[in-house]
Amino acid sequence: MPKLKLRPVAIDTYRENVAYLHRGCTFYRSEGFQALNKIEIHKEENGQPVIAVLNIVDDANITAPGELGISEQVFEQLNLPPGTAVTVKHATPPVSLDAVHDKINGEALSHEQYLKIAQDIVENRYSKIEIAAFLVGCAETGFERDEVLYLTRAMVETGDRLEWGESLVADKHCIGGIPGNRTTMLIVPIVAAHGMLMPKTSSRAITSPAGTADTMEVLARVDLLPDSLRSLVHRERGCLVWGGTARLAPVDDILIAVERPLSMDSPGQMVASILAKKVAAGSTRLLVDIPLGPTAKVRSRREALYLRKLFEYVGDRIGLELEVIITDGSQPIGRGIGPVLETRDVMQVLERKPNAPLDLREKALQLAGRILEFDPDVRGGEGYHIARDILDSGRALAKMDAIIEAQGKNPDPPLLGRLHHAISSPVSGIVSAIDNQQMASIARLAGAPLDKGAGVDLHRKTGEHVEAGEPLYTIYAAFPADYEFALDAARQNNGYSVKKTHE
Structure with missing residues (x-):
């Protein structure tokens, strides 16, 4: 089998493995490769290959004949120096595509089928076109309740899991759709100041103006590795970090990369996505916030109640105790929309400034109070008052400052746009x-x-x-x-x- 020399191509292909061959390469001509074929890149004869989608180029400045150009993601996975000789073969189509065809035809899939699909996606055996077919099949034919459970488990089982060594690990998630609404950055320091463990791993925004990780990054580092994260969390009882540095339900990140540009967000897919991430992050108790409003993600009470039942059904069967609350999603929460502006709102609430947005403060206290009542020593109805006392006494601000220092304070915080x-x-x-x-x-x-x-x-x-x-x-x-x-x-x-x- 002829070998090709690796040539890194500085292109971010966003969660898709892509390789490049020159049209004039004799190997390309002799082996019958075509654009969008999937190929296997072998470092060793019997080693685990890296699978990539092939693109054909005509510019030798990108990739010359005798070379195999590789995107940034493939280069990281191969972990080989430029110029290393590798072998390339046609990739075997993933067997799990048969299950995708079954789903498109309206059939319900088993846990084993979802697990195999998840494994093949994580191993980059699916192209984005094939992932899109899977997502469309799921959105059009819908999920039975047990299918949401099976997909959730498959997402967890194909990634890593964080373990905190404690029986009560609190978490909170909002299904989104409301600008501002940066309650998490207030809830975590309140709950951590109470002494309850709340390690918050959040995503970056994809289609919204800011995610919790984007906003926290204004103040501190968020890209912490799991080992340093553990000692920080046990010391401070909480954190606000980006979840992308750990392989927590990685198939979900790949699905979202295809799902969001298509503006697809089926209820079953959303529930599986959220709960898989929470279980993988080591959470044992979860509060889910479903904002309801005419321009929110959820616009009818019927839809909100259906989602609540689905969350509860899946959560109960994966060992995650959760509470779902339906909140007012009729307008943005707080005043700022965007990382710097949302950070300003959060700090105004923590610093008890007179001009702090009252709606952000009140919603954060209500949610934090519900989480504090996960503590068996806190009686029902007391959580709100405890949360308010922690905030008004300055303990929440002190805890936030400690978390910022522990994660690594941003020495050059960004400024408001000029x-x-x-x-x-x-x-x-x-x-x-x-x-x-x-x-x-x-x-x-x-x-x-x-x-x-x-x-x-x-x-x-x-x-x-x-x-x-x-x-x-x-x-x-x-x-x-x-x-x-x-x-x-x-x-x-x-x-x-x-x-x-x-x-």
């Missing part, structure tokens, strides 16, 4: 509604979360009076192109409904 423009109300009246989706879209167009100083700062919330010409919110951006995109979106639809009080 470009800014206020969007004013065209009429006088009472703000009757704020469109969550539109406000999130404007903040993302402004550059959030990649540009942490970009976003939207709300000056009015529902029920508040505004005069014509007064600002509803201010857009912040760092780059002129992002700034113009956001302004154009706001001019077309400012996201606010104002009920006129007079002509």
